[in-house]
Amino acid sequence: MIEAREIDFHTLSAIFKLNVRADQKYLVAPNSVTIAQCHYEPAGWLRGLWSGDTPVGLIAMINPLIESPSFEEGDRLDAAYIWRLMIAEEHQAKGYGAEAIAIAVKQARAWGLPNIYLSVVPEEGSAIEFYEAQGFAKTGIMHDQEVEMLRPLLD
Ligand SMILES: CC(C)(COP(=O)(O)OP(=O)(O)OC[C@H]1O[C@@H](n2cnc3c(N)ncnc32)[C@H](O)[C@@H]1OP(=O)(O)O)[C@@H](O)C(=O)NCCC(=O)NCCS
Known part of the structure; x- marks a missing residue:
């Protein structure tokens, strides 16, 4: 069982x-970059993932209900965004x-949002099947070169 903890x-x-893994590095930004970016993202929510005393990964999300200079015309206001997710090589x-x-x-439910979404690099080894198994489906929308996937949060 893992826990999400604030980084201090x-x-x-x-x-x-x-x-x-070395062959996965193009799929997600290094944690140092995510931590630095999140420091300047008012809508960001950043947590380290821990299994007991062992650090195993990182997750960063965006709450669309908080005003941010990163928001662009057309961004979803009805969905929490999984900005970054990584599980370290040895813990996958x-x-x-x-x-x-x-x-x-x-977390998305705690923000009162009816959906959760993300975008994935559609390359060999990408996490698309992982997200499909977690209830996400492709919306048909592309963000730059990335495939958008959304999961409604049904009760
Ligand atoms: C994608 C990632 C977060 C999955 O984490 P994980 O801890 O390895 O996944 P889990 O052990 O919880 O796997 C859950 C299920 O998804 C499957 N799965 C995991 N990664 C997969 C992938 N890349 N493609 C297809 N299936 C995958 C597992 O086989 C497992 O299936 P099962 O329930 O039938 O056994 C992790 O592999 C990772 O950090 N990858 C590199 C970075 C990345 O791609 N991040 C996402 C950026 S959008």
């Missing part, structure tokens, strides 16, 4: 050090990614 002075370097395939989605869904 004491845990920052442990989360910095987490990496995906243990069910932690699925648990992270459950955490994200809980």
Whole structure:
């Protein structure tokens, strides 16, 4: 069972050090970049993912109900956005990614939003099938070169 915890002075370097596999690096930004960007994103929600005392990953989300300079015309106001998700190489395939989605869904509901969405690089090894298994479906919309996927949050 993993937990999402705020990153602080004491845990920052442990989360910095987490990496995906070398062949997955084009799928997600390094954690150092996500942490820096989130510092300047008023709508950002950033957490380290922990299994007990072991850091296993990172998740960053955007709350569309908070005003942000990052928002663009046409952005969804009815859906929480999973901005970044990574499970470190040595902790993948243990069910932690699925648990992270459950955490994200809980957060989206806490914000009172009826949907959750994200965009995925549609390349070899991408997480599209992972997200489909988690109840997301392609919307047909592209963001730059990325495929948008959305999951309604039914009660
Ligand atoms: C995608 C990612 C978050 C999944 O986390 P994970 O902890 O490895 O996934 P889980 O162990 O919870 O897997 C849940 C299910 O999805 C499947 N799955 C996981 N990654 C998959 C992938 N890339 N493609 C297809 N299926 C995948 C697992 O086999 C498992 O299936 P099962 O329930 O039938 O056994 C993780 O592999 C990762 O960080 N990848 C690199 C970065 C990335 O792509 N991030 C997403 C950016 S949009």
